[in-house]
Amino acid sequence: MELVTPGIGLIVWQAVAFIIVLLILRAFAWNPIMSALRTREGLIEDSLKAAENAKAEMEQVKLDNEYLLQEAKIERDKLLQEASVIANKIKEDAKKETSVITDKMIADAKSSIESEKKAALAEVKNLVAELSLEISEKLLREKLSDDKSQKALIDKFLKEVKVN
Template sequence: MNLVTPELGLIFWQTVIFLIVLFLLAKFAWRPILSSLKERETSIENALRMADQAKLEMQQLKASNEKLLAEARLERDRILKEASAVATQHIEEAKNKATEEGNRMITQAREAIQQEKNMALAEVKNTAAQLSIDVAERILRRELTDAPAQQQLVDSYLKEVKLN
């Protein structure tokens, strides 16, 4: 039972040893331990602050990237619209040019046809005139083979000349 109930001397020495250990720990161990704890606390706070700052920077970068992406999409859409407009314009210009060229060719064809028609009409007139002259010449040869008919024709021409 001796072991369960300590004597007064044992309690005294245990208290003295405890106070000496407490003094030694306070003098030599507590300050380094507390300073290392303080440093650790500071480093943890700095790490947390830096983590928050990194998180904010990441959010800002993400927002910036999204903004750049949206701007790029808008630019792409604008370029596509411009390209579509230019393509439409080129198609319209090609259509107009083809229409103008077709109209010009039709006009030239009409003019060529008109010239051919005029040339054909002139040739028909010349042929008709030549035939008329040939017919008239044959008729006059038959009728003017005798001298009195020739004299009568000359007299009628002279009368017509005097009247005009």
């Protein structure tokens, strides 16, 4: 049973060795490990604070973006409304200008028609006068082919000249 139960001397030497190892570990390993853990804990806390700050900043940026988006929508609606007003004004101006041009074209066409009409009437009058002269000339030649009718016509003209 000696194998299963250790002796008192062995237990004492093991306890002394354990305490020495514990003191050496405490002197050389425990403090650096603890300081590394404290440093890591501080880094983790700083990272958590930075994450919270980033989250708050993101919320603020999100609110700012929503505000800017609303302003952009209002500005867009305003610009669209102004563009619509300008387009309607341009349409109205174009209609007015077209109306003025159309009226001018109609007036020009009427004056052109009137001048053509006057020219045609003058030409018709000239043609009628020429035809009348030709007909009169033919009639007079035919009637005045003999001497008797020539004397009668001359007498008639002389009587008319005296009367007037």
